[in-house]
Amino acid sequence: GAGVSQTPSNKVTEKGKYVELRCDPISGHTALYWYRQSLGQGPEFLIYFQGTGAADDSGLPNDRFFAVRPEGSVSTLKIQRTERGDSAVYLCASSPRVSGTQYFGPGTRLLVL
Amino acid sequence: LAKTTQPISMDSYEGQEVNITCSHNNIATNDYITWYQQFPSQGPRFIIQGYKTKVTNEVASLFIPADRKSSTLSLPRVSLSDTAVYYCLVGDRNSGAGSYQLTFGKGTKLSVIP
Numbered sequence: 001g002a003g004v005s006q007t008p009s010n011k012v013t014e015k016g017k018y019v020e021l022r023c024d025p026i027s028g029h030t031a032l033y034w035y036r037q038s039l040g041q042g043p044e045f046l047i048y049f050q051g052t053g054a055a056d057d058s059g060l061p062n063d064r065f066f067a068v069r070p071e072g073s074v075s076t077l078k079i080q081r082t083e084r085g086d087s088a089v090y091l092c093a094s095s096p097r098v099s100g101t102q103y104f105g106p107g108t109r110l111l112v113l
Numbered sequence: 114l115a116k117t118t119q120p121i122s123m124d125s126y127e128g129q130e131v132n133i134t135c136s137h138n139n140i141a142t143n144d145y146i147t148w149y150q151q152f153p154s155q156g157p158r159f160i161i162q163g164y165k166t167k168v169t170n171e172v173a174s175l176f177i178p179a180d181r182k183s184s185t186l187s188l189p190r191v192s193l194s195d196t197a198v199y200y201c202l203v204g205d206r207n208s209g210a211g212s213y214q215l216t217f218g219k220g221t222k223l224s225v226i227p
Contacts, residue, residue, distance in 0.1 A: 004156070033214075033215075035215075040219065041217075041219060042200055042217025042218050042219055042220055043156075043157065043215070043217050044217070045214045045215065045216070048214065056214065058214075059214070091156045091157075092156075093156065101159045101162075102159070102215060103159075104155075104156025104157050104158065105156050106154065106155055106156055107154075107155075107156055
């Protein structure tokens with residue numbers, strides 16, 4: 001079946017701009033996660049959704065970052081006033097339940113100039 | 114969550130067995146050990162998870178000694194397509210590895226040479 005998909009695959013933006021990154025989880029998966037991966041590092045947890053609500057957003061670096069999942073399926077990660085330090089690969093994962101194996105998408109490569 | 118230590122990189126020839134060892138001296142009683150694989154330009158992929166002794170699946174084997182302070186991921190007869198970064202994660206099944214907020218280290222970059 002279809003895996004986790006993320007769009008766009010690449011995003012180039014200028015410092016100060018607003019960006020939205022989209023994640024389509026595997027159908028039926030109730031849990032959805034966002035991670036950020038910098039070059040040469042492992043992924044870092046950002047936020048976790050169970051259904052429509054953000055169950056844990058402790059990994060969001062600051063209030064410029066926000067994520068939504070209004071209908072309990074697709075999720076959007078929103079970054080305001082982007083900074084060059086936000087450049088990274090943003091990974092989305094989903095799992096059938098909170099304790100299940102996480103299935104990752106290919107990521108969105110964000111470059112802030 | 115317990116911290117893990119693994120080699121930064123390893124090289125291997127095709128057809129050889131590769132063993133990647135991960136140290137987790139502070140592992141807690143209810144912690145599980147999970148390994149993920151990540152190819153370039155892809156997200157991590159779950160390989161195997163275990164609690165003690167030995168676990169085997171179609172991809173790899175995981176060896177965990179009695180004290181559980183380390184674990185070894187074994188990849189039989191590697192091919193060029195096994196070139197990837199391998200991450201060892203340790204955590205409570207309900208609050209770490211196997212659940213949300215996975216904590217990744219830098220991983221081990223395995224390069225398979227023809």
